[in-house]
Amino acid sequence: xxxxxxxxxxxxxxxxxxxxxxxxxxxxxxxxxxxxxxxxxxxxxxxxxxxxxxxxxxxxxxxxxxxxxxxxxxxxxxxxxxxxxxxxxxxxxxxxxxxxxxxxxxxxxxxxxxxxxxxxxxxxxxxxxxxxxxxxxxxxxxxxxxxxxxxxxxxxxxxxxxxxxxxxxxxxxxxxxxxxxxxxxxxxxxxxxxxxxxxxxxxxxxxxxxxxxxxxxxxxxxxxxxxxxxxxxxxxxxxxxxxxxxxxxxxxxxxxxxxxxxxxxxxxxxxxxxxxxxxxxxxxxxxxxxxxxxxxxxxxxxxxxxxxxxxxxxxxxxxxxxxxxxxxxxxxxxxxxxxxxxxxxxxxxx
Amino acid sequence: xxxxxxxxxxxxxxxxxxxxxxxxxxxxxxxxxxxxxxxxxxxxxxxxxxxxxxxxxxxxxxxxxxxxxxxxxxxxxxxxxxxxxxxxxxxxxxxxxxxxxxxxxxxxxxxxxxxxxxxxxxxxxxxxxxxxxxxxxxxxxxxxxxxxxxxxxxxxxxxxxxxxxxxxxxxxxxxxxxxxxxxxxxxxxxxxxxxxxxxxxxxxxxxxxxxxxxxxxxxxxxxxxxxxxxxxxxxxxxxxxxxxxxxxxxxxxxxxxxxxxxxxxxxxxxxxxxxxxxxxxxxxxxxxxxxxxxxxxxxxxxxxxxxxxxxxxxxxxxxxxxxxxxxxxxxxxxxxxxxxxxxxxxxxxxxxxxxxxxxxxxxxxxxxxxxxxxxxxxxxxxxxxxxxxxxxxxxxxxxxxxxxxxxxxxxxxxxxxxxxxxxxxxxxxxxxxxxxxxxxxxxxxxxxxxxxxxxxxxxxxxxxxxxxxxxxxxxxxxxxxxxxxxxxxxxxxxxxxxxxxxxxxxxxxxxxxxxxxxxxxxxxxxxxxxxxxxxxxxxxxxxxxxxxxxxxxxxxxxxxxxxxxxxxxxxxxxxxxxxxxxxxxxxxxxxxxxxxxxxx
Ligand SMILES: Cc1cc2nc3c(=O)[nH]c(=O)nc-3n(C[C@H](O)[C@H](O)[C@H](O)COP(=O)(O)OP(=O)(O)OC[C@H]3O[C@@H](n4cnc5c(N)ncnc54)[C@H](O)[C@@H]3O)c2cc1C
Ligand SMILES: Cc1ncc(C[n+]2csc(CCOP(=O)(O)OP(=O)(O)O)c2C)c(N)n1
Ligand code: SF4
Ligand code: SF4
Ligand code: SF4
Ligand SMILES: [Mg+2]
Numbered sequence: 001x002x003x004x005x006x007x008x009x010x011x012x013x014x015x016x017x018x019x020x021x022x023x024x025x026x027x028x029x030x031x032x033x034x035x036x037x038x039x040x041x042x043x044x045x046x047x048x049x050x051x052x053x054x055x056x057x058x059x060x061x062x063x064x065x066x067x068x069x070x071x072x073x074x075x076x077x078x079x080x081x082x083x084x085x086x087x088x089x090x091x092x093x094x095x096x097x098x099x100x101x102x103x104x105x106x107x108x109x110x111x112x113x114x115x116x117x118x119x120x121x122x123x124x125x126x127x128x129x130x131x132x133x134x135x136x137x138x139x140x141x142x143x144x145x146x147x148x149x150x151x152x153x154x155x156x157x158x159x160x161x162x163x164x165x166x167x168x169x170x171x172x173x174x175x176x177x178x179x180x181x182x183x184x185x186x187x188x189x190x191x192x193x194x195x196x197x198x199x200x201x202x203x204x205x206x207x208x209x210x211x212x213x214x215x216x217x218x219x220x221x222x223x224x225x226x227x228x229x230x231x232x233x234x235x236x237x238x239x240x241x242x243x244x245x246x247x248x249x250x251x252x253x254x255x256x257x258x259x260x261x262x263x264x265x266x267x268x269x270x271x272x273x274x275x276x277x278x279x280x281x282x283x284x285x286x287x288x289x290x291x292x293x294x295x296x297x298x299x300x301x302x303x304x305x306x307x308x309x310x311x312x313x314x315x316x317x318x319x320x321x322x323x324x325x326x327x328x329x330x331x332x333x334x335x336x337x338x339x340x341x342x343x344x345x346x347x348x349x350x
Numbered sequence: 351x352x353x354x355x356x357x358x359x360x361x362x363x364x365x366x367x368x369x370x371x372x373x374x375x376x377x378x379x380x381x382x383x384x385x386x387x388x389x390x391x392x393x394x395x396x397x398x399x400x401x402x403x404x405x406x407x408x409x410x411x412x413x414x415x416x417x418x419x420x421x422x423x424x425x426x427x428x429x430x431x432x433x434x435x436x437x438x439x440x441x442x443x444x445x446x447x448x449x450x451x452x453x454x455x456x457x458x459x460x461x462x463x464x465x466x467x468x469x470x471x472x473x474x475x476x477x478x479x480x481x482x483x484x485x486x487x488x489x490x491x492x493x494x495x496x497x498x499x500x501x502x503x504x505x506x507x508x509x510x511x512x513x514x515x516x517x518x519x520x521x522x523x524x525x526x527x528x529x530x531x532x533x534x535x536x537x538x539x540x541x542x543x544x545x546x547x548x549x550x551x552x553x554x555x556x557x558x559x560x561x562x563x564x565x566x567x568x569x570x571x572x573x574x575x576x577x578x579x580x581x582x583x584x585x586x587x588x589x590x591x592x593x594x595x596x597x598x599x600x601x602x603x604x605x606x607x608x609x610x611x612x613x614x615x616x617x618x619x620x621x622x623x624x625x626x627x628x629x630x631x632x633x634x635x636x637x638x639x640x641x642x643x644x645x646x647x648x649x650x651x652x653x654x655x656x657x658x659x660x661x662x663x664x665x666x667x668x669x670x671x672x673x674x675x676x677x678x679x680x681x682x683x684x685x686x687x688x689x690x691x692x693x694x695x696x697x698x699x700x701x702x703x704x705x706x707x708x709x710x711x712x713x714x715x716x717x718x719x720x721x722x723x724x725x726x727x728x729x730x731x732x733x734x735x736x737x738x739x740x741x742x743x744x745x746x747x748x749x750x751x752x753x754x755x756x757x758x759x760x761x762x763x764x765x766x767x768x769x770x771x772x773x774x775x776x777x778x779x780x781x782x783x784x785x786x787x788x789x790x791x792x793x794x795x796x797x798x799x800x801x802x803x804x805x806x807x808x809x810x811x812x813x814x815x816x817x818x819x820x821x822x823x824x825x826x827x828x829x830x831x832x833x834x835x836x837x838x839x840x841x842x843x844x845x846x847x848x849x850x851x852x853x854x855x856x857x858x859x860x861x862x863x864x865x866x867x868x869x870x871x872x873x874x875x876x877x878x879x880x881x882x883x884x885x886x887x888x889x890x891x892x893x894x895x896x897x898x899x900x901x902x903x904x905x906x907x908x909x910x911x912x913x914x915x916x917x918x919x920x921x922x923x924x925x926x927x928x929x930x931x932x933x934x935x936x937x938x939x940x941x942x943x944x945x946x947x948x949x950x
Pocket of ligand 3 (some may be wrong): 366368369378379418419420421428429431670819836837838839840
């Protein structure tokens, strides 16, 4: 057995603004199948966090069960982590977020974990606009349990054993739009030039950000006839726009013809730059996004990119006006403000 | 960029930094793995075929491989390649069955080798098994050349040298020792099919014009002459106070030998600044350890002699000034410095000298007094006269002499077979997959984190008393194993097959040293700047694939690849494979027994 990642790194590895190299964002060596799309997504998360100069201790990574849900072990080893039960990551994330809004919440799930057992949890996290990035590593099957069709498998898609899926697939992007999600994107594990800026934009978004990432399962769902294989996805992909992420402090240097490009300023002052936009589409227009998605579906295209964003989104804390401080920093006098305050509250009801 | 042509034998050869840097191109990682496997005899033979003197070189080599070693680019220190070679030599078993087995069927050709140093001995080793009748002439009583006359026994014990010179002479060489050749014409007249000149650079430079030089002549010695007279036991003593002039390795051997022959206050005095001294860092370190101060920036002015007796030397103090990259030594204006001495050793360089080659034979010399030679074939302007070693291109070292000996032997063999000396056979190469199964490779792929191990030394109190007592003790087999594990196996190549790649990025993501990038093609300079980590080390190649399905190419910067195999491990389609590359330089008759045996 010779499966050990050496300690040595490239001597010229650059450092980011907080003095870390990419190594500081790595996890242990992956035990997923060689070539699994999920590993590339882990790579993109590492890249995005490094480039954004996020201090790793400010991130909480959460997951459910599945190959996809194992990945938090393979990135951000210096961050907080919670590997929950199957489909229950959104509840744990909600609890954690309510207790401490200062952390950056990064949830990782699979199509099984999200669209079957965890569906009830998923929709409520969206509905509440919980401030988190929710990545679905979508391979159209239950990888960990050996490749059964999942609820996102397309009707007509052929499994490795040759059976044809008779059920309609759930489109998580369409559903999230319908539920009022404030940041909705789709991408492909094999396209880091798109995925990395999307992750960065999603981390800058205030509210629930979904990225549905097509992520081929090389072992159980990369066969001819599958609609989630490397070849099929590459052949049917249709990007809505080229995407760039511009951090808050940097000036926008590239400018494109108006009409074919849009800059969207995000909550934290950073912005996403989209150019070569698909015709008649504005990422701030939910209706347009929904109809473009329907159209792509009818034409058999896999639409990728930032589908919808609400730059003025208000997250759960703002909606319920909760305390700005993390619970663990509240003192006894904050939690038990005394008889005077109680009397004041009681007076309000008289 | 164009796709890399990995079929070109030089491409992967260059990736094996140590082997590429070695003048004889010894397959370093191959023998290091054999040492780790405790197969010392085979490790020795891999060396022997390539460099003829593993035991000598494992102690004394100039080791150009070590500064080249890839490990030195990912951490502080390279692999202790040279001292590992000694581990093979020290622990080898009976090698006789691996040696060329004589008697050899005569091929009817007769050759003369003038000089019995490493260059000539290499030619003898390569040609005797092919049936040549080899006659070796040397003015010294035994073979070995400067390995015997110059390299002191405390660095190279006689027993080690005798054994390895013996391996060559036992191949049926006709030796003519104590025989100085005084005329090339006479040699040519004896009807040899070819003559090889390996007479070295036997003349030490002097300070003939320095005031007092000749008044003090009994106590002023030329370094290499003095070392030879110590080696052959004509000299056994030196004065208490000794000045050694010069900053090269000869000076280091002179001062350390003086310490063993009665020198108590031995000083090395150099003209240049300390940091520009020519001696190898480890030789300087050893001299300092033996309490020998090195005085820099002192230019000799005169020998001070009173009543016919040497008292010492006067020096002018200087400092180095640099103008347009050229160094000038300028007086500091301080008063001259007097240093006492009973004896002075002048070790300021060597020269070639060919008083025995008649100038009317048609053998041309260049402006530096060196023979005019073809750089590849070592053929002189007399077609059947070849040169090699220090006599060919000026004083270098043992491993260069060996390398040139191999090349000259190829030329002589071609010449004697009436073939063109320019039509040289290709090197022997082989590329073999190392895959055994999931997570299993034939080679030991994990990368050790150990730092370089130090070679233990014998107690100074003992070594300074006995000029023949070896200072370095060599690695124990246990430390040798650990040091061997530091080798990155740079000969186990990452081989890419583009039509198998599905562009999943797994290799790029897993590579610990960020060597692999998938990107759109471009000119080399542009591509180098666009890799995950820009490829700024221009001496290392980029391995570029043909265009892949998505229109990108795979670019691998060979610079700091650890040869850990993780890319191949994580590749779902085996588009990457780890394959061991063997490269054995062309030798006369293309013999490469042990390597072929070990790999087929
Ligand atoms: C003090 C000193 C220390 C050194 N230490 C090292 C070291 O640690 N490592 C290293 O790699 N190199 C070292 N070298 C250099 C190394 O010894 C030489 O580069 C190497 O020996 C050259 O080999 P060669 O075969 O060309 O000639 P040589 O080894 O010089 O052999 C030439 C032989 O030819 C003989 N000869 C010359 N003229 C005639 C003639 N007319 N007739 C008959 N015989 C003749 C000479 O006596 C000699 O035996 C050292 C050199 C010196 C001076
Ligand atoms: C409560 C519960 N039910 C069922 C399982 C069995 N199980 C493990 S992983 C998995 C599906 C995982 O699919 P997905 O989320 O798509 O992850 P993938 O492995 O494909 O990345 C199931 C059903 C479980 N672990 N727990
Ligand atoms: S690590 Fe080993 S194979 Fe690589 S250059 Fe150094 S000694 Fe040679
Ligand atoms: S062997 Fe492969 S993974 Fe390992 S350092 Fe080299 S390129 Fe990177
Ligand atoms: S791991 Fe293999 S298949 Fe994947 S990108 Fe690298 S070479 Fe291609
Ligand atoms: Mg799945």
